[in-house]
Amino acid sequence: MSGARARRSIEAQRTLARRVLVLPTGLFVVVTCLLPLALLFTYSFYRVDFVTIIKEPTLANYWAVVASPTYRKLIAKALLYGGGIAALTAVIAYPLAFFIAKRVRVYKAALLTAMLVPLYTGDLIRIFAWRVVLGAEGVLNSFLQWAGITSQPIWALLFSPFATIVVLTYNYLPFMVIALWASLEALDQAYVEAAMDLGASRTQVFLKVVLPLTSPGLVAGLLMVLVLVAGDYLTPQLVGGSSGVTITSAVHDMFGAAFDWPLGSALAWSLLAALATVVAGAVYAFARSPWGRGLILRGG
């Protein structure tokens, strides 16, 4: 085959391969995820009349969401919990991720897998296990009483904000550990040695070199946990008790007993919009910050 024809043929093969790979997978997500979400969006402009859905466009639902202090508070609550848990998991995960990345040699893969195993047990089992531990007749309370530390069960252990925070942190800690571990693992030891060579103490090395260079991983982890926590419906509802009302449980109610699909759709999309704004804003702010600028220029 002549040179030009061979080149074109290789090009054509590559393009064909690319299309075969990208189109079905992309289309799959579009049809099974984007399309339903788009439908959800259109439904948010409908109204409900007892048991039928009136498909006439209206902004009444969004107006209801925006005007209602309850719903506004719920969205704010989702974001607040998201940010708070993200920060909490970051504090807990950082030393652990550092330990696995920089202090462990042989058992690294095992430790990471062990961190992920609780994830694979499923939402319900995790929540159930914590109810066993935190309940008034549960393990922790009965142990405290049996050991003589308390005489009455501590009711606030379960069905309280405390329980919600504990279980949410438990659920999403592995994600933060993985995100931080990845960027710590990728940190070239030469940078640490160079900083020490130039006279930095261990604290200074951490603050001036390790932290900035792993900040993309930290930001990614924070945003990931924020989004996942804000969208978590089961945990607050099952262990939060009366404090466990969330925007997502409101959505659930609208699609269940309360039967108001359009309002539920509006609530859902309001949350999605809020999350998208926060994520986009954070990424933008980071990219413009001094740390972000230097690292993103590097292209990696």
Add this chain to the structure above:
Amino acid sequence: MPQGVAAANGAGALLVARGLTKHYGDVQAVRGVDFELPSNGFVTILGPSGCGKTTILRMIGGFESITAGDVTIDGRSLAGMLPNRRPVNTVFQSYALFPHLTVFDNVAFGLRLRRHDRAEVRERVVNALATVQMTAMAMRYPSQLSGGQQQRVALVRAFINEPRLLLLDEPLGALDLKMRRHMQVELKDLQRRLGLTFLYVTHDQEEAFALSDWVIVMNAGRIEQQGPPAAIYHAPDNAFVADFIGGANLVAGTVVAASAERATIDCPFGTVAAAGAEGVAVGQEASLCVRAEHVRIGPEAAACPVRFAARVRHVVFQGNTKTVEARVEGLPIVARVGHGAPVETGETVTMGFADGHLRIVRGVLAPADDEAR
């Protein structure tokens, strides 16, 4: 200049290493090494990969622990001292420029840790950058610089802290030939201007000779020879150094006589007397060493004390010279002659070792070192 610094008793030397040893489990990377560094000079540790040169550098820098022996700077032992306290700065092989900081902030890093005031830091950084013509790049990020530029920033970042000793770990390895030559000149110049001691590590013999006042040749964790470049080139002590530095013909044999500066060796070419390296003793294994450029062919060989017939196997044209590879009863001999010399492949010619250029060195070439033959 360090005349016999290694022999001197340590007075006046900046750094003294005695019995420096490093083991990694069963592997002995550095085996009891002794050397000294002057307080203003360019010293290179030269050797093949895995000889331990980088390990020694890292032990001085504080990034590897010392298994045995000691290193002192200005009389103070470095053992157990953290890298950030040592009066030493390192230029890393990968430069290790902090990607999240500008060139300016990279260079100012060490100064700022010692809390100099802002105006002073600024002035010093600007001046330092000027010495390597990098002032215009002060606000760029390392990822925006070329290899040579990064190299210069790494240099400045290190020496701006006025260390007693600057360690350089094969800093020119990633550069292309032209850039490397240019940087070699700059480095040599910089060292003279700064008056610091540079301890340089490389496997490139030409580079070591171009830069250094003093060369320490290492192999498999031990120092084979150290001295000024010219001395090492013209007077190698042993077979490894003779081969590693500039390449030479090495004919194995046994020493039959030895005196202060001369020796006699019994080898396949007969009993030959020549200049003897230090430490050559009777009964020892030794090698008769002749550099390729001192091997004569044809009529010129007639005047040589050692003459023999050899069969030419290859003639490689190299511009101004020709490299002639021949065999004498299975023994390979390499000669370098002028481009006009009438030698053809397959011919049997008379070759000879030029008078006055023979040397008897300790030891023979180990099979592992003898790759090309």
Add this chain to the structure above:
Amino acid sequence: MRGLLERLLQVHAGLVYGLMYAPILLMGLFSFNSAKFMAFPLGAFTLAWYREVFGDSRILGGLATTFTVAIPVTLTTTVLGTMAALALVRHAFRFKLVYVVLLVLPFFIPKIIFAVAQVIFLSEAGVAKGLVTVWIAQSVIIAPFATVIIASVLFRADRRLEEAAADLGATAWQTFRLVTLPLMKNGIVAAAFIAFVLSSAEYTVSFFTSGRVQPLSVLVASDFRFNLSPSLNALAMLIVLFNVVVIVLSEVLRRRTARRRASQLAAMTMP
């Protein structure tokens, strides 16, 4: 000072892992405990709760349904993940960022929102809920995991091996089949096992997209929520054990093939 810091790091790590596994281990403890309440002091050791689980036909039926869904989900997500990983790591194209966002989007969409969107979609399309709808919905949210796992393995594989194969005359398909695929095998197997585990544990989406026949997680959901019987402990422990076994199996498999390949290589290069 330095030693103290190191100690603290180790203690912290131990504490975190301890707390991660404490609820599960406690559940396990009480699944063998004869008392009806999950409380101290402990009662006698018993296997009664496990026997109760194995004797419950409803649970066993639910388990069968779970597997009926998990196996197709595993196949689908592994195939999709492989294709997406190849596209991401081995091809360059415009709007790659859009493609990446598209692929990971299902992971970030809150599951409840995704679920209700499916409900609307199915209602509009007039499609009845059933195992097929569960299969597809689960595949969408599990595929990102498979993609990330396989892509990270593929990323580390040396591209020059594929170039060498092409240089030696292999067609694109042969290169893929004989070089690329074996290199990705570890990632594919790991992704498959994880997909299986995630599918069998999935609840929210399955709840909204299943019809009359329900997988185990949905069946026992109300039990888990309201009924705190110790037999649920046993069931939960069995599920956890199953997950752990699956993950350990995939690790062992991965290590065994790596070791086998290493010894093959050694045997070939021996003089």
